[in-house]
Amino acid sequence: MRIAIVDESASRAAVIREGLAALNDCEIFVVTERRGLVARIGEIAPDIVLMDLGNPSRDVLEEYFAVSRVLGRPIAMFVDESDEESIAASVDAGVSSYVVDGLAPHRIRPILDLAVRRFNAFARLEADLAEAKGKLAEREVVDKAKRILMDSRGFSEPHAYAELRKTAMNQGKRIADIAEAVVTAHQLMGGK
Numbered sequence: 558m559r560i561a562i563v564d565e566s567a568s569r570a571a572v573i574r575e576g577l578a579a580l581n582d583c584e585i586f587v588v589t590e591r592r593g594l595v596a597r598i599g600e601i602a603p604d605i606v607l608m609d610l611g612n613p614s615r616d617v618l619e620e621y622f623a624v625s626r627v628l629g630r631p632i633a634m635f636v637d638e639s640d641e642e643s644i645a646a647s648v649d650a651g652v653s654s655y656v657v658d659g660l661a662p663h664r665i666r667p668i669l670d671l672a673v674r675r676f677n678a679f680a681r682l683e684a685d686l687a688e689a690k691g692k693l694a695e696r697e698v699v700d701k702a703k704r705i706l707m708d709s710r711g712f713s714e715p716h717a718y719a720e721l722r723k724t725a726m727n728q729g730k731r732i733a734d735i736a737e738a739v740v741t742a743h744q745l746m747g748g749k
Contacts, residue, residue, distance in 0.1 A: 558583040560669075561603035563621075565589050569609050569660065573635075576665025591617075594624050605673055609635040609660060618643055622650035631676030633668050635660045653679070695733035702736035705743045 560583055564570040570587045577585060586601045588594065598606060606628060608621055613636065625632045625647075633654040634647060647655040653672035656664075699721065706717035721739070725732045 558605070559601060559603040560585050561598055561601050561606045562587045562609070563594065563598075563606060564609040565591065566609070566611065569611065572660055572662055573607055573609060573665055576662035577669070578662075579666065591620070595627055598624075598628060598630075603630060605631045605633070605669060605676075607633050607635070607665075607669065611635075612637040615643075618646070622646050622652070625650045625652050631672045633672040651679075695736075698733055698740060699736040702739040705739055705748065709743075 558580070560577060560580075562570050562573050562585060564573065564587065567587075567589065570589070574585060574587070577583065586603065588597050588601075590597070606625075608625075610617065610621060613621070618636075621634070625634070628651075631653045632651065633656065634652045635656045636643070637658055637660075639655070639657045644655055653676040654668050656668055659668070699718075702721060703714055703717040706712045706720060707714060710717075712720065721732050721735050725735045728735070
């Protein structure tokens with residue numbers, strides 16, 4: 558596992574490293590410079606990012622939230638104190654674990670595990686949602702193509718679907734692809 562620790566304080570980063578000492582087979586990278594953070598994280602390509610911000614100003618917190626939005630990795634963020642607005646902003650930014658006043662070596666491993674699990678669970682939910690939206694969009698195109706065949710050729714709904722399915726099988730394509738072609742052709746011919 559590749560772990561990136563983002564911390565401007567070497568002593569605080571050492572606390573995180575100590576908490577990760579028991580992990581076998583992991584590479585740890587410490588990033589202490591805020592400038593070029595996204596590019597540096599991109600070079601490291603970590604499996605997880607641990608950000609220790611101590612007591613950041615609102616601007617610094619927003620800057621790190623902006624970074625977390627583009628990383629697409631599990632992120633555990635440590636801060637010394639917080640408020641509801643910061644917690645809400647961290648969730649919106651995709652932070653998997655937002656830990657207030659909890660930087661202690663013995664807590665690092667469970668927080669890391671939780672961040673990875675939470676990130677993976679959320680990623681599965683996003684994938685399921687995208688798949689459901691895709692199926693819904695395909696269903697709408699198939700329904701539209703059936704309506705076009707029903708109106709233009711006088712087919713019943715089952716007959717229109719059967720024609721779409723038969724054409725898809727004959728051409729080795731998906732029904733949704735054939736339906737999209739029917740809809741596009743209809744639109745090119747001046748239909749709505």
